[in-house]
Amino acid sequence: MRIMLIPLLALVGLTGCAREGGLVRVDDQRQNVNRWTIQTMDDESVANAVITQHTLYPYHFAANSAVLNELGERDVKILAQHYSRYPGEINLRRGREDQGMYDARVQNVTRALVAMGVDQGSLRIVDKVPGGDGVSSERALEVLSRSMMANQSSESGSSTSQGDSADRTDRGNRNTNDKGTQR
Numbered sequence: 584m585r586i587m588l589i590p591l592l593a594l595v596g597l598t599g600c601a602r603e604g605g606l607v608r609v610d611d612q613r614q615n616v617n618r619w620t621i622q623t624m625d626d627e628s629v630a631n632a633v634i635t636q637h638t639l640y641p642y643h644f645a646a647n648s649a650v651l652n653e654l655g656e657r658d659v660k661i662l663a664q665h666y667s668r669y670p671g672e673i674n675l676r677r678g679r680e681d682q683g684m685y686d687a688r689v690q691n692v693t694r695a696l697v698a699m700g701v702d703q704g705s706l707r708i709v710d711k712v713p714g715g716d717g718v719s720s721e722r723a724l725e726v727l728s729r730s731m732m733a734n735q736s737s738e739s740g741s742s743t744s745q746g747d748s749a750d751r752t753d754r755g756n757r758n759t760n761d762k763g764t765q766r
Contacts, residue, residue, distance in 0.1 A: 649684060
């Protein structure tokens with residue numbers, strides 16, 4: 584009898600603590616705040632990435648169309664919020680579409696940005712890669728060559744004794760067998 588009484592009392596005690604909707608866990612009370620915090624951080628990260636890249640691609644448009652898709656609308660809205668305060672360029676990458684379709688896309692993006700408060704005079708839409716034009720291959724090779732020459736000259740001036748000992752060690756290794764004994 585006593586064994587049955589303890590669980591029964593525990594059950595009565597738990598129901599006395601319940602609200603109209605039942606028990607509410609502490610975790611459930613914080614769930615909305617946690618969800619909002621994560622969503623806000625994600626939104627800021629996405630906005631920073633879109634602004635940094637400031638590039639729209641063909642996949643931002645409905646297939647074979649100048650109409651922005653949902654992703655394109657989101658990114659244009661983010662860019663509009665930024666470029667309404669800070670003038671600059673937006674890259675609109677040209678895909679395989681013909682010139683007429685590309686021009687229609689430029690016009691559509693321009694119209695959308697202006698409608699969202701961007702001054703058309705402070706905005707340029709160009710066909711560039713996100714990181715800028717970069718450097719030519721010839722220029723990159725020239726810079727690399729100069730860098731390598733500078734490293735070689737600094738190493739030869741400060742480490743001749745190390746080079747000599749490394750050379751002797753290498754020669755010594757050639758005169759030993761697999762077990763490390765002299766041949």
